[in-house]
Amino acid sequence: MLQAQLIAxxxxxxxxxxxxxxxxxxxxxxxxQKAASQISGVSQGKISKIExxxxxxxxxxxxxxxxxxxxxxxxxxxSYPGQLDSVPKLYxxxxxxxxxxxxxxxxxxxxxxSVEKLLExxxxxxxxxxxxxxxLRPDPxxxxxxxxxxxxxxxxxxxxxxxxxxAAGILILxxxxxxxxxxxVFLPPVLGFTAVFIVNQSVPGDRxxxxxxxxxxxxxxxHYEGRVDEETAENEANxxxxxxxxxKAQLKSILRNVTLxxxxxxxxxxxxxVAALIRRARDTGAITxxxxxxxxxxxxxxxxxxxxxxxxxxxxxxxxxxxIRYHSNELSYSSSSLAKLLHLTPLxxxxxxxxxxxxxxxxx
Ligand SMILES: [Zn+2]
Numbered sequence: 001m002l003q004a005q006l007i008a009x010x011x012x013x014x015x016x017x018x019x020x021x022x023x024x025x026x027x028x029x030x031x032x033q034k035a036a037s038q039i040s041g042v043s044q045g046k047i048s049k050i051e052x053x054x055x056x057x058x059x060x061x062x063x064x065x066x067x068x069x070x071x072x073x074x075x076x077x078x079s080y081p082g083q084l085d086s087v088p089k090l091y092x093x094x095x096x097x098x099x100x101x102x103x104x105x106x107x108x109x110x111x112x113x114s115v116e117k118l119l120e121x122x123x124x125x126x127x128x129x130x131x132x133x134x135x136l137r138p139d140p141x142x143x144x145x146x147x148x149x150x151x152x153x154x155x156x157x158x159x160x161x162x163x164x165x166x167a168a169g170i171l172i173l174x175x176x177x178x179x180x181x182x183x184x185v186f187l188p189p190v191l192g193f194t195a196v197f198i199v200n201q202s203v204p205g206d207r208x209x210x211x212x213x214x215x216x217x218x219x220x221x222x223h224y225e226g227r228v229d230e231e232t233a234e235n236e237a238n239x240x241x242x243x244x245x246x247x248k249a250q251l252k253s254i255l256r257n258v259t260l261x262x263x264x265x266x267x268x269x270x271x272x273x274v275a276a277l278i279r280r281a282r283d284t285g286a287i288t289x290x291x292x293x294x295x296x297x298x299x300x301x302x303x304x305x306x307x308x309x310x311x312x313x314x315x316x317x318x319x320x321x322x323x324i325r326y327h328s329n330e331l332s333y334s335s336s337s338l339a340k341l342l343h344l345t346p347l348x349x350x351x352x353x354x355x356x357x358x359x360x361x362x363x364x
Pocket of ligand 1: 233
């Protein structure tokens with residue numbers, strides 16, 4: 001049984017006009033104040049004053065601005081969800097444009113709010129646990145071993161990691177147009193919220209599996225509680241992912257004196273990259289540091305750092321699609337009424353959830 005069960009529950013009400021939600025909508029639209037002014041016909045001075053809570057917009061202005069931002073007017077009347085500061089900040093250090101980043105972060109918040117809304121009608125009942133004993137958390141490899149046992153994962157490669165994550169109630173949202181260099185972000189399970197992994201749609205299958213295992217590490221090791229600094233959290237999540245996907249006890253002897261050709265064979269069976277296998281060989285002591293360095297040089301020479309041979313199929317999630325499908329099939333929402341429920345326009349809904357939407361409409 002690898003699918004979390006869905007059962008019905010109920011709906012909730014709204015708040016008063018929120019300048020923060022207004023800013024969030026503009027950030028998510030990717031528009032500057034000036035561009036928003038040109039599209040909506042509302043002066044830039046007015047927009048600035050609205051954002052700073054100094055003036056209220058008229059009903060007409062609200063309409064024009066909402067349609068410029070691809071949200072419903074009701075979006076501005078939702079309560080602001082707060083910053084998602086628990087998401088690792090590493091990507092802020094990368095060379096992303098400030099605008100690109102604020103758009104993406106606004107999308108994270110929109111996804112979070114939308115998922116919360118969707119789960120008002122559908123309650124997830126995970127079939128697999130995500131909580132570990134306190135004493136296991138400081139040791140990422142032991143934590144990964146424990147998860148394999150708790151989840152009943154047989155020895156050997158994990159054929160489909162996505163199915164296990166979804167059975168544990170994690171919603172996976174593939175998204176196009178993620179900023180370069182960001183493979184995934186993790187929206188943590190605070191205040192009873194189900195964790196959501198937003199993953200980059202365009203990464204190869206092996207890298208996606210690594211990313212999912214890494215984010216799962218952040219989750220089960222509870223990095224969102226701020227127990228360790230960011231660099232430690234990243235290292236721990238990587239150790240967790242390594243042990244989960246490539247258990248030392250099962251792979252160390254296989255990796256002894258590994259060559260690139262052998263690693264490529266192992267890649268298709270274990271569904272992890274050649275580079276990850278070689279790193280694992282070094283970290284488990286199956287090869288020396290010197291051997292590791294020479295293998296990595298060979299890998300670079302062959303151009304495998306940029307693009308490895310042997311494509312691993314991308315694992316397709318289905319749980320979030322099932323949640324949306326429940327709204328369309330059981331609750332009779334059309335694509336536009338569902339977008340409205342989420343306080344978005346159909347275009348914005350498609351931009352955020354197009355990859356998992358059972359509505360096969362193409363927005364104009
Ligand atoms: Zn991370």
